[in-house]
Amino acid sequence: MGDLAPWQKRYEKMLVLALLFGLMSQYLFVGAPAGISVMVFILGFYGLFFYSIKGRMGGFEKWQGQASAGWLLLIPIFLLALTYVLYANSLFRQLNLFALFGLITAQTVLMTRSSTKPWYRGIFYIELFFLALVKPFAFIAVPFTLVNDRWRGKESGSETRSKLGKIALGLVISVPILIVVLSLLASADDIFLSWLAEIPHLFGDFSYGDGIWRIVVAVFFAFYAFCYIWGLLFNKTMDKSSGLAADPQAAALNSSMRIQFDPITAGTLLITINLVYVLFVVIQFSYLFGAANGLLPEGAAYAEYARKGFSELVMVALINVVLLMCGLHLIRRTSAAADWVRKLSLTVLIGCTIVMLVSAYSRLSLYEEAYGFSQTRLLVHGCMLYLGVLLVIAMLRIWKEQFSMGKAYICVSIIAFVIMNYANLDARIAAKNSERYERTGNIDISYLKTLSTDAAPELMRLRDKHPELNGLNDVIHKLQQEAQQHSKWQSWNLSKQRVK
Template sequence: MIIHDSAIKHDKLLLLGALLCGCLHHMMFYEKAWGISYPLFMLVFYVYFYWAVKERCELRFDASLLMVLPIVLLSLTYTAFTNSLFAFLNALVIPVLIVIHTTWVMRKGAVHWYERGIIQAVLEQLFLHTLSYVPMPVKVAIRSLAGKINASRSQQIWKISAGIAISLPLLLLVVSLLASADTMFDRMLNKLPELLKQFEIIQFMFRTGWIVIVSIALFAYIYGLLHPKEIKQPMRVEDEWGRDSIKSANPDEYPLVANKPMRFDATITATILLIMNAVYVLFAVVQFSYFFAGGSALLPDGVTYAEYARRGFAELVVVTVINFTLLMVTLHGVDRSVPSMDRFLRVLLAMLIGCTAVMLCSAYFRLSMYEEAYGFTISRVLVHAFMIFLLLLFAIALIKVKKDHFQLMKPYLIAGMASYVLLNYIQVDGIIASSNIKRYETTGKIDTGYLGSLSFEVVPYLISLQSKHPEIEGAKEALQTIKDRLPHKLETSWLSFNVSEWRAAKALQKQTD
């Protein structure tokens, strides 16, 4: 009992130390350029580190301390120099050196910094030991503040808190992409700080989030160094017939069977989906108000409907890919053994798919208007096809949301293969040429040089364009460019026969005659 109380007290002090470091980090770096603050915070971090591990390893002037020297010297460059390239590179190199050094200090007997094993040790420290303790600060805080709270309720509270903390970086990324994609959504977000200015809630939340994230990261990293997760290594032995078999490292246990797959917690996942869906619903409302309404809603001065609609398709496609990843992780990697939570997650996933469909439609129409303004290219047409393919994948996934026994792999493979084959046979270059010619007849603008760089499928369209509009500049040159690419008959074998090439040569020869 005394040992348990001592461990709890140590965890509280460790969390308080991390919180102090988080506050100092905020004070040194918030709205301030990096300067002497960088080496000062390095000093703060190492004081916290050596205080936290003082019972496991002492501060000695040995070889391990020499690695602090390059860290100190690189940190001082933010004070001594202003080279932006090295400032960027050092921001990446210094954390890597710190992780290598602190991991080596804690595992001196097992690995040396110059051995290949240090890479595995560092990766384990970051992605196994540290990440597994990210919820730990919430547990310690709840245990400290709430006292003897109901165990199950306490567990749910920290899971929800962990879900909020995990969703914050993803939320910031998605919101920035959506704001970049849609002018009105960006303006609406910009108005929120004005509406809440009197309370300064946004600034308070940002500052608090800054301190919390830094504190949790430091606590989880140091706690992971002190309490690494045990990795059970199976050992290979020979049976009575001399065949290899895998047994547990503990001889008293039964031979190992297939491990149960790791599942993400349902409460944490539901919290993340709730937060993301709230943003997506808000974005969908903006789309129906301004974009799909055809400009019927009043746009601010200086923003035309065409300008508003022609931007943001790339950002929306990126958000759609993020949503698809979130959908797949939830469907296949989350523990949905509790029926009520399973139903709730299905509702959230259905909302996610619905909002994503709105984003895909918005991105599709935006790209169409962009093409009408600036022309059709291979990359833009392929993005169109990719959006249609994503919409198909989401539609198939909706069946999986409704019927859990439905297997996604087979229809996904069929859809992927069929879509790729179809993309090969629809003659993308021909579609590009035809669409650009129709655009020319409407706007009088066309890039014949680009058409001349496409495949032989565009020859009939260019010939038709030249015959209908002999005044157009560049069509003859584009056809000549394609003609120059045709192989000479005497230099080709019948084994190299190509239908498109043959048709292009025949059409160009007929035009010459």
């Protein structure tokens, strides 16, 4: 096995320093108001920055004074950072946060010649916005690529070590996904939250919530700092005239930018996430679907427990769809056994996602029983059914590679959209709310006023059954007036005609 190129070792050290910077950041800011920590944070960032751009600060200066302006910005940056040590005015502490971000961004762009525009022109600040808030996210895969290249380079040395490295990489990648997923699932289900709350007891005084927040902060600062500086280093990776990479080091990395995850790494990621999902599914069958009232957290009513969390579950389902697409298209095929593990893991992922959708659907139904029916809630019902059909199609695609999922998705999407148009949502809303009124005696008259004339026939039937219902006549009268506003034949509409 050949040695790594010096530039690759340098970028790996840059990644390690960025991770250390992230760890330092969470230590400085989580649980502690900003003070001298701001000075330490800025010094840490500049340490990472100057190490990364070492040897790249020279070059042609198109606009005279650009580099000098960059160095001069150190003065206001230092003075503004010092205010966090000297003063406590809350207004300026908040304003200085944005000012420091803008000044540091401008300085680093000027010093790396990342913009060809003069700093005193408005277009420079538009480019600054792009470089600071948009472009870094285009390089979010670079840290994983560097780690993946490092472990792939060791394959010829030790097969066992290489496999352990791939498993470790899969676990590392799963951490940020699990943070988001666990947060959503814990918000969606009180029992799942109570189970998670027991975990910290195994570690003494460790705070689960505080630990997750520290990890989120550390990962954010580490990845953002690395990707931002990477964007400055390779601001122009392609020479437009020749179509070749302007930097040979960037060219070497660009060759591996087409991400294809190793099956061991991807399998580790999917299995780790599936373990959490299987636990959650067990809870759904034991508590929600089984209506095990006696096992609910103390003081929790079943109805209140059940109707929470449908929006969080839908979000988790959408995250799983992204994971599914990555599993179908971004995992490298190596052996039949690895491919079987991939297919099985994706199938379990889809199965758990379908259970989550069923849980979300039933929770939303209970929520509607408690708070009434609306267009948004019925649309969410329809979208969950639509997503469930897409998942079934995806499961078919997992085991039958020749099946065209794209064609099926397009056809199903068109059919679903047409069905939603003909479902007559306003009429359904009126009918469902009428049924709820007869069961519970509760109805939201103010919301009924927002419905179209499609709802009029159902509302008239409700008026005939319950003429004593206050406000209903006003709603129907409003719809009748709306129908009579446009009497020209060009505006003829069946829904409005039935109300006149």
